[in-house]
Amino acid sequence: MTTDRSGALDLPLVLEDLERAVNLGEQLGLRDELTQARDVLAQASHRRRLAPETTVAALLGATGSGKSSLTNALTGSEVSRTARTRPTTTQPLAVVPDTAVEAAELLDWLAIGHRARVDGGWALGETTVLVDLPDIDSDEPAHRAIAQRMAGKVDVLVWVLDPEKYADGVVHRDFLIPMAAHAEVMVVALNQVDRLDLESRDAVLRDLRRILDHEGLGSVSVVPVSARTGEGVENLAHAVASVASNRLASARSLVAHARRAAGDMGERTGLIAPPAPAAGEPVPAAQQTPQVGQPLHALRQAAAS
Ligand SMILES: Nc1nc2c(ncn2[C@@H]2O[C@H](COP(=O)(O)OP(=O)(O)OP(=O)(O)O)[C@@H](O)[C@H]2O)c(=O)[nH]1
Ligand SMILES: [Mg+2]
Incomplete structure (x- = not known):
């Protein structure tokens, strides 16, 4: 697999190995030793198969909060239908800028057929x-199912609240609280x-x-905005954009988290000894963060014995 200097492009491979290690650990009856690795996997699951150079940001919220109106305001194009009648939007719509690379495969994977x-x-x-x-809250259960599925897959979640329903239980209890790890x-x-x-x-x-x-x-961040007057739209x-640009950085840190979790798992199970420096030699940086393959290999051997 190709890798850049940061190792960010290793992410899918690293996560795959970590998942296998967790599965093997479960077969061996490990519990607490797997917690950290599981957390890393859960945090990464929604972005693991996405093109790393493209960020998908989705607008989520109650019917009538103004998701489609904000889509038009943010993109500067009347691409999405807005209306007083509820609910209005029935299918996801992806707005792709001509500055982005071809996103067709990614949008296929996300099952987004409508594209502009x-x-x-x-x-x-x-x-x-x-x-x-x-x-996420109209009488159409299919709408909520779509929003729920997308919330687990896209990279950036933009929650659109309105002055009437901003404290509504559906968005907080069913979405924001369970997804707090994605803050x-x-x-x-x-x-x-x-x-x-x-x-x-x-x-x-x-x-x-x-x-x-x-x-x-x-x-x-909480941003006050009006799709009607344009106030706050730029903010x-x-x-x-700020969250989107952090994505590569967070992919890098995820690789680091995954490697550290794998290393800790290996050490805590006693299957991998921490790297020992040769006499008088500092430990090379590469050995300080063991590759996920090491505990995976050790766990595989332990499971087979
Ligand atoms: N006053 C005011 N009205 C707005 C604003 N944003 C949207 N609206 C109005 O609110 C209504 C609903 O807007 P939509 O953009 O269709 O809402 P939505 O969240 O996409 O709704 P669904 O597609 O049903 O989920 C429309 O009549 C909009 O004109 C706003 O910032 N201020
Ligand atoms: Mg809409």
Whole structure:
């Protein structure tokens, strides 16, 4: 497999090995020793098979919160239908900038059939694909199923809340709280702020911040925005671009986490000794972070014996 200097492109291979090691560890009856590795796998599962150079950011939220209106505002094109009738969007729509590489395979894997190619140069980042999704809370269970599936697969999650339903149980209980581990790839947009006077806006933003902090989402940016007036749209685009550009960095750190988890697993099970420096020699950096293959090999041998 090709690798860049950072090892980021090793990610799928590293995760595959780690998963096999965890499976073998389970067969051997290991429990606590596997926790760290399992956490790394869970965190990585939604992005493991995606093209590393493309970031897919999806808009999720309640019906009528303004996902489609924000899709149009963020992309500068009237690509998505918006309406007062609920629900409106029934299928995901991917908006692909002409600055991004061919994303067809990735969108096939995500099962997104509706695609619009638009002029790039937008503030979302030149390799960011924006996806408008059906709602998570209407009477259409199929919509929620689509949103749920996509939430587990895309790279960046943009939660679109509105002043009426920002504290609604569905989005918090069923989505945000269970996905708190993904905080680093989330952005929250409080849309429709044009409907609030300044005092109410401050009060809602403070309350929303308090709720998110309580849910373990204290690091997530909250961006007040109005798809109608355009206020805050640029800020939201920059917040998405910032998370998107961290993706390669986070893939790198994921490789490091996976290797460290594998190394710890090997050492804690006694199957792999920590690297011993030769007399008077410092341990080479490569040996300080053992490859995932080492514990996998050791576990395989232990399982076979
Ligand atoms: N005042 C105001 N109205 C908005 C704003 N954004 C969207 N709307 C209106 O809210 C309604 C719903 O907007 P949509 O963009 O269709 O909402 P959606 O989240 O895509 O809805 P579904 O597709 O049903 O999930 C439309 O009538 C929009 O014009 C906003 O920022 N301010
Ligand atoms: Mg919509």
